[in-house]
Amino acid sequence: MDPAESRIYLHEQFAENGDYRWRVSLRDAVLQHAPTCSPDELIAVLDSALHQGLLRVNQLDSLLAALPRRVRPATGDLDAKSMSGTESHIRVALRRANSGGECNTLSSVGCCRWADRGRH
Secondary structure (H helix, E strand, C coil): CCCCCCCCCHHHHCCCCCCCCCCCCHHHHHHHHHHHCCHHHHHHHHHHHHHCCCCCHHHHHHHHHHCCHHHCCCHHHCCCCCCCHHHHHHHHHHHHHCCCCCCCCCCCCCCCCCCCCCCC
């Protein structure tokens, strides 16, 4: 285990009594979830937290350093513009299929309109 990685144990994080027993910070929630998920799932989680403004870019370095190495994404794998977990998964899969090539996300797509304006 890398000394910089965090390990969170239930008896240390959750008090036996009190109304805060199951409440944790976003950082702790991500650190608790990370060992149970795949790298792609963690990218979707972090994309969502960034997109919703719950996690700031300046908080990423310390959070990423604390994650287990097997699921730790590179900052370049993250995209705060991703508006859903499905979008994050597809972006990651397309980048992987394209050997790390560029995969742009759309900022928004209007209801019932083609994303590609050239198609009718």
